[in-house]
Amino acid sequence: KAGVTQTPRYLIKTRGQQVTLSCSPISGHRSVSWYQQTPGQGLQFLFEYFSETQRNKGNFPGRFSGRQFSNSRSEMNVSTLELGDSALYLCASSLGGLGAIAEANYGYTFGSGTRLTVV
């Protein structure tokens, strides 16, 4: 089966701009989660969408937002970019049942990420 697809793979933006990243989950998966990875903070949970609704949210400012479409594809948006937003943004898809840990061995799959550089 096809994996999780994230686009674009690389992106360079200027401070103050906004950016939209896309994630297409595995077919049949209804949950999409987003993570930010930086050398200083490691992997941090941003938010999770299930059936077009945000179900969980991490501790990030309101500049970070997302949405999910009826076909389960998800987008995340970062407005007013700051230099510190430079990171690898990862999305993970899963079947959607509560309990990501247990789903890991049959449905929780990460994409290759989008490398965002803010200059």
Added chain:
Amino acid sequence: LAKTTQPISMDSYEGQEVNITCSHNNIATNDYITWYQQFPSQGPRFIIQGYKTKVTNEVASLFIPADRKSSTLSLPRVSLSDTAVYYCLVGDPGGATNKLIFGTGTLLAVQP
């Protein structure tokens, strides 16, 4: 979710067995232990998951003592391609949250 502690880095040579230990002193009754592997500029990849005793699959074994306050990921006969960061996660599969809490991970460097 329980906090985990792992070594920051480990070195090994090709063909050796590598054991990475993770401490999770406040693991809860319903928590499972899961290990992920991550290569640079890629998303984490599930390796193995267990609740107690020993679990083995085609790539690794997971040893969990009776008190479950720690776990050890065992990689048999590592190769250069096993150089990656390994994360230990602890969480409740039946819990009310669907997010993964990653620690700092262990950078495994395999040398020829």
